[in-house]
Amino acid sequence: MATTQPNTCVNSVDIAKNVSADDALCLENQVCFSLYSAANAMVRVYRPLLDKLDLTYPQYLVMLVLWEEQGISVKTLGDKLFLDSGTLTPLLKRLEVKGFVTRGRSEQDERVRVLALTSAGIALKTQASEIPHLMRCKVGGEASELQALKAMCDQALKKLHASID
Amino acid sequence: MATTQPNTCVNSVDIAKNVSADDALCLENQVCFSLYSAANAMVRVYRPLLDKLDLTYPQYLVMLVLWEEQGISVKTLGDKLFLDSGTLTPLLKRLEVKGFVTRGRSEQDERVRVLALTSAGIALKTQASEIPHLMRCKVGGEASELQALKAMCDQALKKLHASID
DNA sequence: TGCAAGTATATTGTGCGCAATATAGTTAAT
DNA sequence: ATTAACTATATTGCGCACAATATACTTGCA
Numbered sequence: 250m251a252t253t254q255p256n257t258c259v260n261s262v263d264i265a266k267n268v269s270a271d272d273a274l275c276l277e278n279q280v281c282f283s284l285y286s287a288a289n290a291m292v293r294v295y296r297p298l299l300d301k302l303d304l305t306y307p308q309y310l311v312m313l314v315l316w317e318e319q320g321i322s323v324k325t326l327g328d329k330l331f332l333d334s335g336t337l338t339p340l341l342k343r344l345e346v347k348g349f350v351t352r353g354r355s356e357q358d359e360r361v362r363v364l365a366l367t368s369a370g371i372a373l374k375t376q377a378s379e380i381p382h383l384m385r386c387k388v389g390g391e392a393s394e395l396q397a398l399k400a401m402c403d404q405a406l407k408k409l410h411a412s413i414d
Numbered sequence: 415m416a417t418t419q420p421n422t423c424v425n426s427v428d429i430a431k432n433v434s435a436d437d438a439l440c441l442e443n444q445v446c447f448s449l450y451s452a453a454n455a456m457v458r459v460y461r462p463l464l465d466k467l468d469l470t471y472p473q474y475l476v477m478l479v480l481w482e483e484q485g486i487s488v489k490t491l492g493d494k495l496f497l498d499s500g501t502l503t504p505l506l507k508r509l510e511v512k513g514f515v516t517r518g519r520s521e522q523d524e525r526v527r528v529l530a531l532t533s534a535g536i537a538l539k540t541q542a543s544e545i546p547h548l549m550r551c552k553v554g555g556e557a558s559e560l561q562a563l564k565a566m567c568d569q570a571l572k573k574l575h576a577s578i579d
Numbered sequence: 580t581g582c583a584a585g586t587a588t589a590t591t592g593t594g595c596g597c598a599a600t601a602t603a604g605t606t607a608a609t
Numbered sequence: 610a611t612t613a614a615c616t617a618t619a620t621t622g623c624g625c626a627c628a629a630t631a632t633a634c635t636t637g638c639a
Contacts, residue, residue, distance in 0.1 A: 317440065379487055
C-alpha cells in the first residue's frame with residue numbers, strides 16, 4: 250500500500266485507504282460519491298410511493314416531523330431536518346397550497362411561524378403508514394445492515410457538522 | 415421488540431428494527447433520512463474547498479471522471495455518475511463556459527457529444543489533488559470506518575438500482 | 580430503398596438546497 | 610425610552626436532479 254503523498258492525517262474521507270494523490274482523485278475510491286449516489290437513488294425509489302400521497306421526499310420529511318409534533322416553528326423544523334428557511338419556506342407554502350399544513354403566527358413572538366396540520370394533513374398519516382413497509386420490500390437487505398448504515402451515516406453527519414466550525 | 419404490523423419482509427429500510435407502524439414513521443428511525451442528511455452535509459463541507467477551483471460538487475465529479483478518461487460521451491459519463499442528460503447537459507455547458515471542458519461531436523455518430531478537457535481543465539487536477547487530503551483532515555475518522563461506510567452505501571446503491579426494475 | 584424502431588442529446592418545467600441578503604420583530608443595555 | 614444587537618422568517622438567485630418530452634441521427638428489417 251504505497252503512499253506517495255505526505256499525509257498528516259492517518260485517516261481518509263474520499264479514499265478507501267492511504268493511496269497516491271492520483272488514486273485519491275479516482276472516482277472508485279470516493280466515499281462521498283457513494284454517499285451522494287445512494288442518497289439520490291433512495292429519493293428516486295421513494296418517488297413513486299410518495300407520488301400517491303402527492304408529496305416529494307423533503308415534503309414527506311416535513312410531514313414526518315409534524316405527525317410527531319405540531320405547533321413548532323420553521324426554525325425548530327429546520328433544526329430537526331438540517332434544512333434552512335430558504336429551503337423550508339417555499340416547501341411549506343407548497344404544503345399549504347396542497348391543504349396539508351397551516352402556517353400561523355405565534356402570538357408571543359410575531360416573527361415565528363407556527364406550523365400545524367390540517368385534517369387532510371393528519372389523514373395523510375394513515376396512507377403514509379404503509380410507506381416504510383413498502384420501502385423495506387422494495388429494497389430488502391438485512392435489518393442489521395440497515396441499522397449499521399444508519400449508524401455510520403449518523404456518525405459521519407456528526408463529524409461533518411462539527412467540521413463546519 | 416413488539417411488532418404490531420403484519421410484515422411479510424423480515425428486513426427494514428426506514429426503521430432500525432421491526433417496530434410498530436407509528437414508530438416506523440418516526441424520523442429517528444429513518445435510515446434514509448440519515449443517508450439524505452449526511453449527503454447534504456458532505457456537499458456543504460466540500461463547498462469552501464471547491465469554491466477555490468470554481469467548481470460545484472457535481473461539477474467536481476464530472477472533472478474526476480474526465481481526469482481519468484477523456485473523449486467519452488454524455489451517456490457514458492451519466493452511466494458512471496448515475497446522472498441523466500437533463501442534469502449533465504446544462505452542467506457541462508457551465509463547465510464549457512468556465513473554460514474547463516469542450517463539447518465536441520463524434521464523427522462516427524453525429525448524435526454523441528465527445529467530452530474533453532481544455533488545458534485549464536487539465537491544469538485544475540493539480541489544485542484538486544489536495545482536496546481528498548483536505549477533506550480527510552476536515553472530517554477525520556478511522557479509515558476502516560470510512561471504508562465500511564463506502565461499502566454499505568455501494569451495497570445500498572446496488573439494491574436501490576435493482577429495485578427500479 | 581424506405582421506414583420503423585431505437586438511441587443520444589437537448590429542452591422544459593418543477594422542486595429542492597443553500598448562500599447572501601432583506602425585513603420585521605424582540606431583547607438588552609444604557 | 611432609545612437604540613444597538615440579536616433572532617426568525619422571507620426573498621432572490623444559482624445550480625442541481627429528474628420526469629416528460631422533443632429532436633436529430635442511426636440502424637435494422639422488409
